[in-house]
Amino acid sequence: MFSKACEYGIKAVIHISLQSQTGKRVSLKEISGAIDSPLAFTAKILQSLAKSNIIESSKGSVGGYHIPEDVQSKLTLYEIVIAIDGDNIFERCGLGLRQCNETSPCPIHSKFKIIRENLIDMMKKTNLLELAISVDKGESVLVI
Amino acid sequence: MFSKACEYGIKAVIHISLQSQTGKRVSLKEISGAIDSPLAFTAKILQSLAKSNIIESSKGSVGGYHIPEDVQSKLTLYEIVIAIDGDNIFERCGLGLRQCNETSPCPIHSKFKIIRENLIDMMKKTNLLELAISVDKGESVLVI
DNA sequence: TCTTAATTGGACAAAATTATCCGATTTAGG
């Protein structure tokens, strides 16, 4: 469904969110350890997330990544996925036609569209804070 | 969502189905032309579909691919996708955890599961014949 | 029997994704 980059990205952002709630900045090393992802690859993803203003990064000795608390409840899964994988997943024809539209749809269009819209809806309604809280409560995990 | 191989595979199978209804066998060349897919790559996919008994192939001068009419209404999108992409899409954790389960779910599990089950349900309920008929009626297309 | 048109199968190539490495830069603090 999502790319590896996106999977790592989402997990990373959740971990950063968790730690940001206590005011802490998290280092790449800690993130990569916490979500069990390849360090250097994760660095690239975080770099790009910082560029698109999903997370804030600071260099230097006590630097690291963080997400302001007020942002956490506003940032949705939808925006995170778009930032990493682009809107391809949400726009693309399920059978790979050049464009998905009503006027010349592919054979699965009508059925596929419903699923896709449910997915978009779900992602737009899911914010980062609730995901972090679920991990914090021990209701869900980021590894194994 | 699906791999390229799977997209080509589904379209190919629909086209074969369409032609099979008039008793015709379709050649790779015709299929690849009809669905606008790379010929040699399509050959590989059809080869594997033939091996897993989704389609029937025959060599020789008047050979080609076909799908018996009685099979068309029984064959579902689900089975076609499984034959090409495996059950990965339907089993895999949305965030890439080693396994998706209720006892230690990832943060998006509960929401993701619903979407995934809708997708599975949709695919199990969609049979090849209805897809072919929709193209035949001009209600949907396989190219552009 | 020969030709022609088809699938099959193996090896290979290209492109995209995933992953690693390393030097440059930044910043806090001794």
Add this chain to the structure above:
DNA sequence: CCTAAATCGGATAATTTTGTCCAATTAAGA
């Protein structure tokens, strides 16, 4: 000023997916 610890950015490597090429095989029909 110097060091340590962190991100950044560019180059490169490995892996997977996508795509190509070509010879072998099969079967119908002249």
